Amino acid sequence: MQKTTRTALLALAAFSASAFAQQPASITPSPRTEQEEKWVSNHEARVAAAKKGDIDVILIGDSITHYSGSTPAYQRHFGSRKTMNLGQGGDRTQNVLWRLQNGEVEGIQPKIAMLMIGTNNIGRGETPEDTILGIKAILAELKQRLPNTKVVLCSILPRGGAIMAPIGKANGQLPALADGKQVIHVDLTSDFQNPDGSLNETLFGGDKVHLNIDGYRVWFQKAESHIAAALGETPLPPMAAK
Secondary structure (H helix, E strand, O other): OOHHHHHHHHHHHHHHHHHOOOOOHHHOOOOOOOOHHHHHHHHHHHHHHHHHOOOOEEEEEOHHHHHHHHOHHHHHHHOOOOEEEEEOOOOOHHHHHHHHHOOOOOOOOOOEEEEEOOHHHHHOOOOHHHHHHHHHHHHHHHHHHOOOOEEEEEOOOOOOOOOHHHHHHHHOOHHHHOOOOOEEEEOOHHHHEOOOOOEOHHHEOOOOOOEOHHHHHHHHHHHHHHHHHHHOOOOOOOOOOO
16 A cells, blocks of 8 residues: 555544544544455455446345355355445454445435444444444435435344344334335344344354354344345345355
8 A cells, every 4th residue: 555545544544533532433424444455455445346337236244244245145146246244353343434436326316225233342342332434424324425225224243252232222223214115124133143032153163253154044044035036036035045
């Protein structure tokens, strides 16, 4: 990455911190300055891909979304569809907002977007209420920039440990953000928790945060009917468990 790009990002981050000091961090568009070279290079690659157009599906999120691209479930559900994966490891709502405002959806009008974001907000001490404000801001940004794109709003996945409770509190507020038409809420809580409320560890990797192969299979199959409907296709049948 060129020095000027790094300097510009640092300046933008400083501007965000000062100009929006009274706003929650979750709704203040902000680039990432830690590990910025990888983050910026990923961002620039997606801006370039968007400029080429011809995208029907976008996936928006953090590392859970990003890592899905190498899985059999991703290949099954998105390999033959015109899809762009906008997942970025470590991102919070404020980082997604910045990316949307800085070219990652410029030049495209996808038929459907799938959004899962917020675990890193709560994981870094932001409240469920502020996390929801960040998700609302993303939905507003998508409505402005992609007015004809339907959005599948997915639950924040549960995680092991004390963070389970605030994630559950945030997830309880997500249905109110959906209208069932332009924004469709897909509740994943019962799929990724056991009946007693504990984490269904069979669907997660060892860190109890990221999904394993079966976890991605469950997530994408739960959203498949909405994706297929937006694309005018017949929904794919379920994959067999690994």
